[in-house]
Amino acid sequence: GQQVMQIPQYQHVQEGEDFTTYCNSSTTLSNIQWYKQRPGGHPVFLIQLVKSGEVKKQKRLTFQFGEAKKNSSLHITATQTTDVGTYFCAPYNQGGKLIFGQGTELSVKP
Amino acid sequence: NAGVTQTPKFRVLKTGQSMTLLCAQDMNHEYMYWYRQDPGMGLRLIHYSVGEGTTAKGEVPDGYNVSRLKKQNFLLGLESAAPSQTSVYFCASSYSTGGYSPLHFGNGTRLTVT
Numbered sequence: 001g002q003q004v005m006q007i008p009q010y011q012h013v014q015e016g017e018d019f020t021t022y023c024n025s026s027t028t029l030s031n032i033q034w035y036k037q038r039p040g041g042h043p044v045f046l047i048q049l050v051k052s053g054e055v056k057k058q059k060r061l062t063f064q065f066g067e068a069k070k071n072s073s074l075h076i077t078a079t080q081t082t083d084v085g086t087y088f089c090a091p092y093n094q095g096g097k098l099i100f101g102q103g104t105e106l107s108v109k110p
Numbered sequence: 111n112a113g114v115t116q117t118p119k120f121r122v123l124k125t126g127q128s129m130t131l132l133c134a135q136d137m138n139h140e141y142m143y144w145y146r147q148d149p150g151m152g153l154r155l156i157h158y159s160v161g162e163g164t165t166a167k168g169e170v171p172d173g174y175n176v177s178r179l180k181k182q183n184f185l186l187g188l189e190s191a192a193p194s195q196t197s198v199y200f201c202a203s204s205y206s207t208g209g210y211s212p213l214h215f216g217n218g219t220r221l222t223v224t
Contacts, residue, residue: 102152
């Protein structure tokens with residue numbers, strides 16, 4: 001079945017530093033979604049990428065979908081303490097299922 | 111608008127006991143899902159439903175059963191709980207197939223099996 005690897009598993013940064021998490025698939029993806037989960041909370045939808053090479057921005061967050069549609073990344077510029085949480089990629093499976101990556105846990109030191 | 115509501119929020123079971131987790135959504139969504147979340151494992155899909163009266167297996171369906179008798183409700187059952195089922199369970203719903211519309215999650219149910 002479809003496999004997706006998300007790296008790194010953990011990332012500790014100083015407030016103001018940049019952060020990037022990567023999502024890599026063994027197969028070509030139709031599209032991919034990204035979610036954020038705050039500590040003790042539930043996953044919340046951030047964005048969806050559909051087109052090859054697509055880049056979308058949300059304030060300090062930049063999302064990219066690879067040209068081959070096998071990988072994706074989330075980059076946060078100048079992290080803030082409010083960015084703390086776990087970020088998940090979720091590629092779409094043709095069977096109608098959304099399969100989540102293992103997540104990258106971000107901690108930000110003030 | 112409540113969105114997705116899960117009950118109960120917490121539960122402790124003894125090995126071999128049974129229980130049902132209830133998920134209710136008021137957004138008229140067709141698709142509903144049950145995930146479990148364990149440390150370092152991300153979210154793993156247990157079962158899902160593409161409409162009232164239908165259910166399908168996800169990545170880790172063993173030991174669980176589900177039912178979708180009404181469009182707004184999706185029930186997850188554990189017939190004989192095992193310690194390996196200690197986890198946080200999330201229900202989610204989406205307007206259309208999960209790849210093309212966002213998933214809306216409930217607040218989760220923390221289950222401990224002793």
